[in-house]
Amino acid sequence: MAGVTDQVDQLGRRARRSPWSERALRVGMVAYGVVHLTIAWLGIELALGDHSGAASRNGALRQLAQQPLGRIVVWVVAVGMFLLVAYKLLEAVVDAGAEDGAKEVVAPVTDVGKAIVYGTLGVSAVHVAVGSGSRTRTTDYTATLMDQPYGRWLVGAVGVAIIGYGGYLCHRGWSEKFLEHLDPRGRSGRTGTAYRWFGKLxxxxxxxxxxxxxxxxVYAAIDHRAKRSGGLDRALHTVLHQPFGPVLLFAISVGIGCYGLFCFARARHVST
Incomplete structure (x- = not known):
């Protein structure tokens, strides 16, 4: 059994270092960057008073589809996301054999979680590309979950997990752990300084x-009202209605745009 595991691990490592794996990561990161830049643009428009677009992943995809050759771009995004799914699943196999202790479990689970995120975005891109009218909202999923046994606790647990992931991203940004995704050239000189700030912000x-x-x-779980939940667009609207909301929303949107630019930096300076 150990021999089979070692063989799978070796095959995974070879595949991860292959030129095709690197190309898949590059294409996926460019596609992910385009989505984030579009979300940033919609968020900035919202901060400036234009409420016509939804500052979310689906909203960004619909916005892209409305541009010249937009459906082609959305198809490219879909392909890029599915390539990222394959890459992260491959990483999960490699990380399962490479890490020790708690990381032996955490790293593969994180990889699979990211693969799910990329996969859902890819599926959404396909729906938009083919002109599907399906726009299932986050509140619909929340309501379904709320109706299950211990539904409120499940929704609350989902909220806590999402908050935890947000905190994880903030930690990676503050500690600059994201730099591990760039090769040495991407971390040096003036260009490296710019990439560092894009990643941090x-x-x-x-x-x-x-x-x-x-x-x-979490609010939805406490009040037992699914309508209190929501995705990124609802979150940005919530920020908008706080004191100095437009300024805060503008800053967050610019930051999300910086994340998109960092995705481009990852595509150019892949560290495998």
Whole structure:
């Protein structure tokens, strides 16, 4: 059994270092960056008073689809996301054999979690690309979950998990752990300094936005009202209605745009 595990681990490592794996990561990161830049633009428009677009992943995809050759771009995003799914699942196999102690479990679970996030975005991109009218909202999922046994506790647990992930992103941004994704050239010189700031501001802003989403889930669990939950668009609207809301929303949106630029930096300076 140990021999089979070692063989799988070796195959995973070879595949991860292959040129095709690197290309998949590059294409996926460019696609992910485009989505974040579009979300940032919609958030900035919202901060400036334009409420016509939804500052969310689905809203960004619909916005892209409305541009010239937009559906082609959305198809590219879909392909990029599915490539990232394959890459993260491959990383999960490699990390399962490479890490020790608690990381032996945490690292693969994190990889699979990211693969799910990329996969859902890829599926959404396919729906938008083919013109599907399906727009299932986060509140619909929350209501379904709320109706299950111990539903309120489940929704609350989801909220706490989302808050935790937001905090994790903020920690990576503040500690600059994200630099491990860049090769030495991507961390040096003036360009490296710019990438560092893109990553720092991007992770902090995205972490704050995601944490707000988690807070909305927790409120929904406390009040037993699914309508209090919501995705990124609802979270940004919540920020907008706080004191100095437009200024805060503008800053967060710019930060999300920085995250998108950092995705481009990862695509250019892949560290495998």
């Amino acid at each position: 991007g992770h902090l802003a995205k972490g704050v936005a995601i944490a707000v989403v988690g807070v909305l889930f």
